[in-house]
Amino acid sequence: SRKVGNLLETCCTVMDLKGVTVTKVPSVYSYVRQASVISQNYYPERLGKLFLINAPWGFSTVWSVVKGWLDPVTVKKIHILGSGYQSELLKHIDQESLPIEFGGTCTCEGGCENSDAGPWHDPQWARPAWWEKKADEKTIQNNGSKIETAQDAPATEPAPIAEKAKDETVQTAAA
Numbered sequence: 001s002r003k004v005g006n007l008l009e010t011c012c013t014v015m016d017l018k019g020v021t022v023t024k025v026p027s028v029y030s031y032v033r034q035a036s037v038i039s040q041n042y043y044p045e046r047l048g049k050l051f052l053i054n055a056p057w058g059f060s061t062v063w064s065v066v067k068g069w070l071d072p073v074t075v076k077k078i079h080i081l082g083s084g085y086q087s088e089l090l091k092h093i094d095q096e097s098l099p100i101e102f103g104g105t106c107t108c109e110g111g112c113e114n115s116d117a118g119p120w121h122d123p124q125w126a127r128p129a130w131w132e133k134k135a136d137e138k139t140i141q142n143n144g145s146k147i148e149t150a151q152d153a154p155a156t157e158p159a160p161i162a163e164k165a166k167d168e169t170v171q172t173a174a175a
Contacts, residue, residue: 010048
């Protein structure tokens, strides 16, 4: 975000379906669905674009049904591409950011899918967050918790129960 001068808060994912047959489509759908649930619950609105490349014949038919159950905003972020995907992918992703196997020029050590390459490693852009500044600057210092076990936690006492709540009984409805 600092390098480009504006907030970057979404991601672009490329999922290669090469070798996936129509019989494996339910497994792929299950994986995408689970990943979507995790993304939606823990990283809401972070999906910028999802490219499913090398989509097998028939996948588009399944997609035409499935997308009817999804939010139209989400559907616009998902792109189903066949084996001739390179030119479309390069319209959205810089060639130097795309792995060679997908038509780009990126060759990260250990493979691009495991890479942590990015401007956050450049000292110019990797400065501490505002809450991590030194204590002498009169700001909060992020040192993490010193509590490692339950015994290290300070003793606490339960909050007092209000008098009205003590006298009330909980009733449940029988089905």
